Amino acid sequence: MIEAKVEMLEFQQLGDERGQLVVVEGAKDIPFEIKRIFYIYGTDTGVVRGQHANLRTEFVLINVAGRSKVKVMDGLGNETVFCLNRPHTGIYLPKMTWKEMYDFSEDSVLLCLASEHYDGDEYIRDYNTYQEMVKEQREIK
Template sequence: MLEFLPHGDERGHLVVVEGMKDIPFEIKRIFYIYGSDKDVVRGQHANRKTQFVLINVAGTSKVRVDDGKGNETIYSLNRPHTGIYLPTMVWKDMYDFSKDSVLLCLASEPYDAEEYIRDYKEFVEIVNK
């Protein structure tokens, strides 16, 4: 989990996230997920090259992270000044989205479909070789 320093006064709050300072990579892609129902599971993949930081800037969601070796952790993203760092080669599932959830995703690489592993069994085989 990453904690970002919130700045604010009577006008409201501001959170700054800088690549190679607040997160351990240069940001090369930004996207966000919103409008997902509570029962929807997003992600369901691992990445060979891309690292991510996920921040729920509005609402809440959960992230299940699995290393393919029997270790699994569930994170609750429920504060706009905290995030989760996901290194390469971890399986990720995002789910349990609140109606107002906006999940911001910061990525270390541009999108490349070839580096995604979308089959869980294949992922487990690769990490256990």
């Protein structure tokens, strides 16, 4: 079950005639300390990335170049699509949020900030399994 809320984040833009600068600090501009950073680029428009949820890891996704879409689902039938197309905005994804990234522009660079180091065992890669886990967690609470 999603404990925190998926939300769009807007980061302060600092700039002058030389250009723009955006600073993102862990536990200040985003709600966690950053333990891992990776980025996705060179993805064809028709490719869907992600297609998983995480037991422990929270993410912030920022399209630092180009654009992409992110569909998030809560396992209860609710879904929202976010368009990431400004390098000073991002989307916060709490743990146990199903995510699918798609519709990448040719110049898209999707920066991913993660709260945990990579652990393949905490990934839920089957949506039906994810739905069952959400349902079980909801019944416990």
